[in-house]
Amino acid sequence: MDERPISISIQHLFKSFDGRKVLEDVSLDIYRGEIFVIMGGSGCGKSTILRHMTGAIKPDSGTVLFNGQDLTTILPGEMEKIKRRFGMSFQSAALLDYLSVEDNVSLPLREHTKLDKKIIDIIVKMKLGLVGLQGFEGMMPSSLSGGMRKRAGLARAIAMDPEVVFYDEPSAGLDPIACAVVDQLITDLSKKLQLTSVVVTHNMDSVFRIADRIAMLYNGKVLQVGTPEDIRHSRNPVVQQFIKGELEGPIDIRAQEAVV
Amino acid sequence: MLKFFERIGATVLDWLTVLGEFLILAGQTFYWILFGVFHDKPVKRAPLFEQMVFMGTKSVVIVFFVTFFTGIVLAMQSAYQLERMGGTIYVASLVSIAICRELGPVLTALVLAGRIGASITAEVGSMKVNEQIEALETMGINPVRFLIAPKVLALFLMLPCLTVIGDLAGMFGGYVVGVFDLKINSYLYIQTAFKFLESKDIYTGLFKALVFALIISLVGAHQGLSTKGGAVGVGRSTTVSVVSSFILIIIFDCLITGIFYYWNM
Numbered sequence: 112m113d114e115r116p117i118s119i120s121i122q123h124l125f126k127s128f129d130g131r132k133v134l135e136d137v138s139l140d141i142y143r144g145e146i147f148v149i150m151g152g153s154g155c156g157k158s159t160i161l162r163h164m165t166g167a168i169k170p171d172s173g174t175v176l177f178n179g180q181d182l183t184t185i186l187p188g189e190m191e192k193i194k195r196r197f198g199m200s201f202q203s204a205a206l207l208d209y210l211s212v213e214d215n216v217s218l219p220l221r222e223h224t225k226l227d228k229k230i231i232d233i234i235v236k237m238k239l240g241l242v243g244l245q246g247f248e249g250m251m252p253s254s255l256s257g258g259m260r261k262r263a264g265l266a267r268a269i270a271m272d273p274e275v276v277f278y279d280e281p282s283a284g285l286d287p288i289a290c291a292v293v294d295q296l297i298t299d300l301s302k303k304l305q306l307t308s309v310v311v312t313h314n315m316d317s318v319f320r321i322a323d324r325i326a327m328l329y330n331g332k333v334l335q336v337g338t339p340e341d342i343r344h345s346r347n348p349v350v351q352q353f354i355k356g357e358l359e360g361p362i363d364i365r366a367q368e369a370v371v
Numbered sequence: 372m373l374k375f376f377e378r379i380g381a382t383v384l385d386w387l388t389v390l391g392e393f394l395i396l397a398g399q400t401f402y403w404i405l406f407g408v409f410h411d412k413p414v415k416r417a418p419l420f421e422q423m424v425f426m427g428t429k430s431v432v433i434v435f436f437v438t439f440f441t442g443i444v445l446a447m448q449s450a451y452q453l454e455r456m457g458g459t460i461y462v463a464s465l466v467s468i469a470i471c472r473e474l475g476p477v478l479t480a481l482v483l484a485g486r487i488g489a490s491i492t493a494e495v496g497s498m499k500v501n502e503q504i505e506a507l508e509t510m511g512i513n514p515v516r517f518l519i520a521p522k523v524l525a526l527f528l529m530l531p532c533l534t535v536i537g538d539l540a541g542m543f544g545g546y547v548v549g550v551f552d553l554k555i556n557s558y559l560y561i562q563t564a565f566k567f568l569e570s571k572d573i574y575t576g577l578f579k580a581l582v583f584a585l586i587i588s589l590v591g592a593h594q595g596l597s598t599k600g601g602a603v604g605v606g607r608s609t610t611v612s613v614v615s616s617f618i619l620i621i622i623f624d625c626l627i628t629g630i631f632y633y634w635n636m
Contacts, residue, residue: 165509167505167508167509191511192511194508194509194510194511195510195511197509199506199509199510201502201505201506202502203501203502205501205502205503205505205506206503206506207498207503207506207507208497208498208501208503218510218512219510219511219512222412222510222511222512222517223511267510
């Protein structure tokens with residue numbers, strides 16, 4: 112039994128969409144300060160777990176505990192306060208198109224705090240510096256590259272000094288170098304700011320580069336949870352086929368293709 | 372036979388669901404506009420003024436032309452009938468009353484439904500499919516308060532102003548025909564135009580404009596927030612938004628006119 116404090120605990124989570132079971136009895140414990148990666152094929156329910164953790168959707172049954180508080184039964188007003196302790200980096204970065212990089216990063220600060228504009232400017236510069244985007248304050252999201260947009264989204268996610276940062280497919284659509292840069296950032300930020308990081312991805316290079324622990328999800332169920340070494344040497348044929356990207360094996364490739 | 376009734380039941384349920392969602396959105400929007408200040412989150416001035424410029428100032432030209440030419444057409448059509456009875460002078464009052472009570476508010480609203488309703492749906496819809504709405508929610512920022520409330524309030528304030536401009540432009544169209552084609556004395560035309568025009572003709576028109584503003588902005592926002600399925604979904608929502616706004620504007624115009632008519636207002 113691990114003695115570290117648990118940040119997020121998911122217990123017996125079930126979720127269906129239009130009669131299709133997406134999550135079946137998912138239970139996970141995420142420890143404070145670790146980088147926890149949820150990996151699995153397209154449509155296996157990774158992002159759905161993430162959305163349960165951020166409170167975006169409610170489960171059919173089961174609980175999601177954050178520091179011991181159940182997010183599935185919490186009042187909306189309380190959830191709003193808890194959301195300020197979360198940061199989220201989206202697959203598409205999800206920067207507001209009509210705001211500059213600076214305004215995007217300062218948005219949660221302007222909305223949730225009464226800080227003076229000068230102090231907000233300093234914080235924004237500091238956060239953009241952390242993701243290597245100093246000097247890009249005035250640019251619009253449409254004029255940034257994919258990797259830069261991801262980093263700006265990350266700066267916004269950490270603007271409020273969150274306890275937990277969620278990353279939805281941080282390396283999707285990036286070239287290998289940009290992908291490595293984002294991975295390095297996730298690791299650096301996690302260590303420097305002592306963040307708990309929950310990363311959803313199916314990029315194997317990223318998984319083994321950043322993860323402290325990994326959960327393998329298949330058909331809405333958790334197959335295995337362990338360190339990168341545990342997963343690398345897993346005896347589960349599904350895990351082995353997935354991490355090696357092999358065509359032959361127990362994974363139903365047609366089902367995977369159908370989802371895509 | 373049973374399938375037929377099941378289908379009707381399902382359609383009615385779908386409509387009721389949409390109506391419920393729409394009313395919840397409307398309720399939330401009014402709540403944040405009216406009571407946001409008590410939560411220390413009033414509608415912010417910068418986005419409100421930005422929207423007022425976009426929706427109001429930048430629509431002046433198109434509203435002017437649509438109502439101006441309608442005024443011309445109305446004057447020519449009515450002159451054609453009134454000439455036979457020797458009542459050409461009444462073109463002035465007919466145009467001014469028809470424009471102020473009916474055509475000014477309705478045409479301005481239809482133009483704005485096409486220009487602003489479509490724009491609200493397309494903007495909010497693409498934000499929805501690009502995860503930007505979810506990003507706001509994850510940051511603990513209510514999208515209705517942050518995005519929708521300023522747009523609804525801006526149109527609510529600007530549509531009556533545009534309607535007044537539309538009324539004046541329509542009456543000016545009638546004036547052009549009356550003075551330059553029907554050779555009515557300019558002073559006499561203006562005097563007749565305003566002689567039969569009562570304040571209730573103006574305020575019933577402006578009341579309609581306020582209702583139409585809510586229809587256009589809330590239908591646009593509701594369709595935007597309900598968008599699913601990428602670029603195709605945005606296109607579909609935008610079409611539904613404009614068509615629904617058009618139909619609702621005409622229906623509510625009929626209802627409001629009926630109420631004013633039977634209450635003798």
